[in-house]
Amino acid sequence: MAAGALVLAPFGAAAEEIQGNDPASPGHFQVEQRFGYLTTFNPQQNGGRRVPQRAVTGETEIGYSPTEWYEIALTSPYAFARTNVPMALGNVMDNGVPGYSFQSGGVTIRQTFIQGDRLERTVFVGLVSRTILAPQGGLTPDLWVANKAGAGQPGAPRFVQEATPRVAQMFTPIIGVNLPNDYQLIFNANMTFGIDGAGSAFEPSVRFVKRLSDRWTVGIEHFSNLGPFGYILPWNQQMQTLYAVADTRFKGFEFSFGVGYGLTNASRGLAIKTSIGKDF
Numbered sequence: 354m355a356a357g358a359l360v361l362a363p364f365g366a367a368a369e370e371i372q373g374n375d376p377a378s379p380g381h382f383q384v385e386q387r388f389g390y391l392t393t394f395n396p397q398q399n400g401g402r403r404v405p406q407r408a409v410t411g412e413t414e415i416g417y418s419p420t421e422w423y424e425i426a427l428t429s430p431y432a433f434a435r436t437n438v439p440m441a442l443g444n445v446m447d448n449g450v451p452g453y454s455f456q457s458g459g460v461t462i463r464q465t466f467i468q469g470d471r472l473e474r475t476v477f478v479g480l481v482s483r484t485i486l487a488p489q490g491g492l493t494p495d496l497w498v499a500n501k502a503g504a505g506q507p508g509a510p511r512f513v514q515e516a517t518p519r520v521a522q523m524f525t526p527i528i529g530v531n532l533p534n535d536y537q538l539i540f541n542a543n544m545t546f547g548i549d550g551a552g553s554a555f556e557p558s559v560r561f562v563k564r565l566s567d568r569w570t571v572g573i574e575h576f577s578n579l580g581p582f583g584y585i586l587p588w589n590q591q592m593q594t595l596y597a598v599a600d601t602r603f604k605g606f607e608f609s610f611g612v613g614y615g616l617t618n619a620s621r622g623l624a625i626k627t628s629i630g631k632d633f
Contacts, residue, residue, distance in 0.1 A: 422468060
């Protein structure tokens with residue numbers, strides 16, 4: 354019965370990406386492959402130890418831009434990670450350490466609306482809509498639900514990442530600023546909520562980079578998960594990861610690399626992300 358109640362670990366974002374960079378060229382397809390490595394931790398249960406949850410993640414995306422201001426894409430996320438025992442099961446199976454396996458995240462339909470002349474503007478805006486279709490028992494976004502199982506227990510977290518909707522929706526308003534001396538700042542306000550089940554999350558992210566040449570851009574990116582709508586989690590329960598990033602172009606391919614580290618107890622550990630993309 355315990356094995357049948359397992360849900361997958363909360364690795365909703367495969368290889369995290371800040372929206373607002375270059376989509377596919379108008380009239381072209383773009384194929385992008387992303388990989389990542391990250392660490393989170395199970396909540397501490399009934400005085401037990403906090404178990405690290407590590408995952409190698411991947412995401413394959415095919416996008417098409419009919420115009421310079423609109424792109425539609427299909428994304429398939431997946432991961433090699435261990436499953437996660439819900440807190441409702443208490444300390445069974447050694448506090449939730451069944452083992453690692455390959456896990457599918459279903460399909461995400463992404464639509465991006467962004468100003469076509471954004472590189473010529475000081476401030477530009479956009480909006481991304483993601484519809485997330487998760488398989489039964491598959492990966493779900495990093496959504497938070499009330500911790501009913503731990504209600505009233507000393508030290509139990511108020512919210513846990515155990516939401517399992519089959520359908521979820523994410524909206525991402527984009528604000529970008531092109532600064533002097535080839536600096537750029539992009540802010541994403543990611544807001545996700547379950548459609549056919551409970552769960553929500555606010556996951557803002559920031560990208561600050563400098564363009565060194567036509568081929569190289571370097572800078573920093575910060576990703577966070579602050580908790581469910583209407584409530585900011587205590588700092589050590591939030592997901593906060595800071596990356597050093599570099600982007601380059603070579604023979605028609607676009608490469609992106611990032612090395613980061615989690616800043617809180619819930620996200621402490623090495624984080625790596627990389628991607629390769631090409632227009633066709």
